[in-house]
Amino acid sequence: MSIAIAGDRARLPLVPRQLALVGIWVVLLAVPFWLPLLGGYTALAGRVLVFGLAAMGLNMLLGFTGVLSFGHAAYFGLGAYGAGLTLRYLVHSTPLAMLAGTLLGGLAGTLFGRLIVHRRGVYFAMCTIAFGQLWYYLAYSWNSFTGGFDGLRDFHREPIGFGWLTLDITGGGTTFYFFLLAIFAVAVALMGFILRSPFGRTLVAIRENERRARFLGIPVELHIWLSFSISCFFTALAGTLYALLNNFADPMALHYSLSGYFVIMCVMGGMRTFWGPLVGAAVFVVLQDYISSMTVNWMFFIGVIFILVVLFFPRGLLGIRQRQGTA
């Protein structure tokens, strides 16, 4: 499932590639067994999966289409609020809440994407930031409906019934982790399928040389719009999982600093690689968890990490193998 980037030189040979893939899934499946040994807790692994999925969704746009969104927290947060509001006000059903949240975030992204597809580079980024903050502001000030600054409480994930079988994910243990992992696996498989399809290859073509892609007759704006929309759907799905994970949705899930975290996850792991954002999310979540437990000045250290990654490590952990000049 690893996707070739920038030509096939970045690609591992077939057998090691398959081995790496098996390795990733074994590590993810075995989390409940090895994480406690290292002093971690399963909810931390859940957070890695959720943020990893959000960052991988963003990376479809950032790494594979070459379009810079710095506002993806908006769709993540809309997913979280969509799921939370559904559970609280409408229906006590986990699948419906996930559907509602994903649709809310995804459709908001689709509509907004239409307005900004002609922008490029930092201007595109600036529009996404400003639009993202709109939702933060809305969740923050619509106190009676969203819980305002304190966040949306009073909802919790519900057991899922499959007719004869009921999956009880309400506990904090491994069942919910495997539920998250299953959703993650389906989403990631779909993402891999999209990126390997002719459509996905066209996105890479646009990233590599937009003008040439245009001369080849590719409708560039349409592709960027679709890529933006699909990416928002994935990030919104991750947002719904975030709400389920915490039984809580807060305005910080919509804030542009979270957008920045998603982007640094992609860059840290390697934004030209398929699995990079997951690796970046793991590193970032663990670092943040560790630093904020050590010092109240955690913002300083997070900021320093951003600066160091940009200045000295721009191609990310999985990007080291790649040739220079793509950064």
Added chain:
Amino acid sequence: MAQVILFNVTNGLIIGAFYVLMALGLSLILNLSNVINFAHGNFLALGGYLAFTLSPALGYWGALLVSPLLTALIGVLVERLMIRRIYNRDPVYSLLLTFGLAFVIQDSARYIWGPNGLPMGLPAILAQPITASLFFITWYRVFMVAVVIVAVIGLFAALRYTRVGLRIRAGTLDLETVATLGVNVRNLRTFNFAVGCLLAGLSGVLAAGQIGLNPNMGDDLLMPSFIAIIVGGVGSLIGTLCGGLLIGMAAALTTVIYPSASEAVIYAILMAVLLLRPRGLLGEEGMMS
């Protein structure tokens, strides 16, 4: 009622003036260097805190002059040490860099000056209301608006009539050609960044007198400044000026009618502009793509 409206109009002018100073600095840096400076609000806070620290020694007027210059000096250091390394890279890196920088500066300010708000002392003359009937308009408010007007006129005059201003304007349009003509573009960008930080520092000193100091005092101004730039039209400084005034006034006047919608209006203007006039009020076609 007339007083309420007058009160909010002056408020709008003042808020708009802050948006304008912030947004002009951001816009200068964006136009010449293609960098969105997330840390701009933190340079504003730095300017305020420096004035707070310096005013016992230099007095208010001295601090008002010196601390924006010091902020600009810090800007020079930051640009030389970090930002100039990423000019030729994908814009994602400049965003992440200034984003990290914002965290570092904000937390450093919190560490040095403490997390709680600090009051900024003002000279007695500025703290008085101008007349008894207009008790809500202090001389300080008039003074702030006057300083901003002088700064903005000074900026535009410098860009129009000085050699370095000409180079900045030319560089905005075509940096490569400017470099080919023998201009030291590296120094030009450093200088331009410093001017942006100078404006942020100046707004910081002014804002400190109005709302006091706290480590994230610039954060609330950052997003409206982005919106002012988009609304006014990327690439046009006059547009940024109009955008800042427009959203400042709109927000303040909405406060008269329906206070809790004052921020919503800013976003409504943003959406309207993106829908109806994507290049912004005074933006050039193609400048944003």
